[in-house]
Amino acid sequence: MWKLARAACNLRQLRRYSAAMPGPCIVHKRGTDILHDPWFNKDTGFPLTERDRLGLRGLLPPRIISFEQQYERFMNSYHSLENNTRGEPDSVVSLAKWRILNRLHDRNETLYYRVLIDNIKDFAPIIYTPTVGLVCENYGGLFRRPRGMYFSGKDKGEMMSMIYNWPSQKVDMIVVTDGSRILGLGDLGVQGIGIPIGKLDMYVAAAGINSQRILPVMLDVGTNNQKLLEDNLYLGLRQPRLEGNEYLSIVDEFMEAAHTRWPKAVIQFEDFQMKWAFETLQRYRRRFCMFNDDIQGTAGVALAGLLGAVRAQGRPLKDFVKQKIVVVGAGSAGIGVLNMAKHAALRMTGSSEDNETHNQFWLLDKDGLITKDRRNLDPAAAPFARGFGKGEVEGLQEGASLLEVVEKVKPHVILGLSGVGGVFDKQVLKAMQKSDSPRPAIFAMSNPTTKAECTAADAFKYAGENAIFASGSPFENVTLGNGKVGYVNQANNMYLFPGIGLGALLSGARLISDGMLQAAAECLASYITDEDIRKGILFPSISSIRHITTKVGASVVCTAVAEELAEGHDDMDVKQLKQMSKEETEDYVARNMWYPVYSPLVHEK
Structure with missing residues (x-):
């Protein structure tokens, strides 16, 4: 029965997002380079025409497995893992679940995000809170392949050129941390990269940000965690944290570099210790489209x-x-x-x-x-x-x-x-x-x-x-x-944060104001019915996260327009944004949510 229910759910979602389904995607790779790139890899799902176009014939088993079959195979593996780990400590089970999801993420992002969206209630605690804290604590031993970018105190003066090493030509959402206050776990240094990765997974799943347009960032300015400094598996700088103007100069340089390459990107600050959280928020909020998730x-x-x-x-x-x-x-x-x-x-x-x-x-x-x-x-x-x-x-x-x-x-x-x-x-x-x-x-x-x-x-x-x-x-x-x-x-x-980021992006906001944040909070507060409130239910089910984000994102867009902070996004100019009703704005937000489906791939040299 669950297969039939999921299939029906998928069909409804596909209909809803069919208007936003992408056309052919141009790639500049062939052969095994395609298979090793999680952005474009379809595993055994490549049709014969693509295998010929992309030099893949003979590099894959001959049978073509559909997207739905791949989905079902993964879910069967996941449920098998659940059965095999019953009775194990919670930490062991959580990390085992994270590993199987992470392996899929490393191999095939389209399938990974489709699985995540369709099972968000079950998988959010694995890729986000609370398991992400456990992942950060053990990141040195869990690391298999890089994800995101790392800017360290050793890179001063080089960040403007480094930012162009990122392969995506367009980035819409950046989440950055310095690892100084990871959740309630304290200073985890470079291992805090797990937080931006998890937050951006939620941006893709909840807000429909295209997975090729996200960037997790770690600012490695050292760590004061002596245990990490003595750990042979620690992957960051082995030095005490930079302080004062030395610290701020690193953050300044990164912000200028990111804004220069992607001036319309929204930047979210995450898990900075208190003194730097407030300092950087006040330093940048009137210059860049950014917000601090821990504070705001x-x-x-x-x-x-x-x-x-x-x-x-x-x-x-x-x-x-x-x-x-x-x-x-x-x-x-x-x-x-x-x-x-x-x-x-x-x-x-x-x-x-x-x-x-x-x-x-x-x-x-x-x-x-x-x-x-x-x-x-x-x-x-x-x-x-x-x-x-x-x-x-x-x-x-x-x-x-x-x-x-x-x-x-x-x-x-x-x-x-x-x-x-x-x-x-x-x-x-x-x-x-x-x-x-x-x-x-x-x-x-x-x-x-x-x-x-x-x-x-x-x-x-x-x-x-x-x-x-x-x-x-x-x-x-x-x-x-x-x-x-x-x-x-x-x-x-x-x-909230997925709707805040999405609304700021789709309005083309110059900055994220207190009014936009307040509108997001009030929208969420009004989402719950009186009947649920009487039961003591204050927040909706995470299963509705895309619908919630649509509402929150639309409220942020409307407020950005009303406060004359909006500059438009892609083909939608400010004049058009001003003319839209609340319902039309919600529809605009929903239409611009990316939904993971296999796009036809066309090779271009």
């Missing part, structure tokens, strides 16, 4: 979840400004969430920055509650430090523990972006039962799974069956008493 993408997804929590608690959206929200983690993600939530609250009240609306937030780091008495208060955290004005809680002092804050504030929401697994412990979760809301919301958003602030099972066990739960990594729904279900919401950036 996480903030958008969290805001969508927070707005959903207000609805799930049976209150109108305007009551968001009355929500008491405790945020644990004062890094780039935590500060990003607070900034976006504060701006949303200010817009709802129509108030200025000076009215202390942000006092609905309590921010904690490893040293406890942040107040205005904090020595060496980080400027990024300063606007959210407690101490003066309305809304203060008696008895809460600088450095108060999370348990103290929860017991005295009785928050509607606790939101974790701390990277500290289990910090929402039994006592904290039990204290949430006395929240001022009958449906307390617990957002354990740190990745990977081992770094989650609490598990779904513990959240419902200790905070009560009426709790609302969201996490960054996937957990299974929890069976409660009386046949009820405790729904797990995966509050992951995958719901």
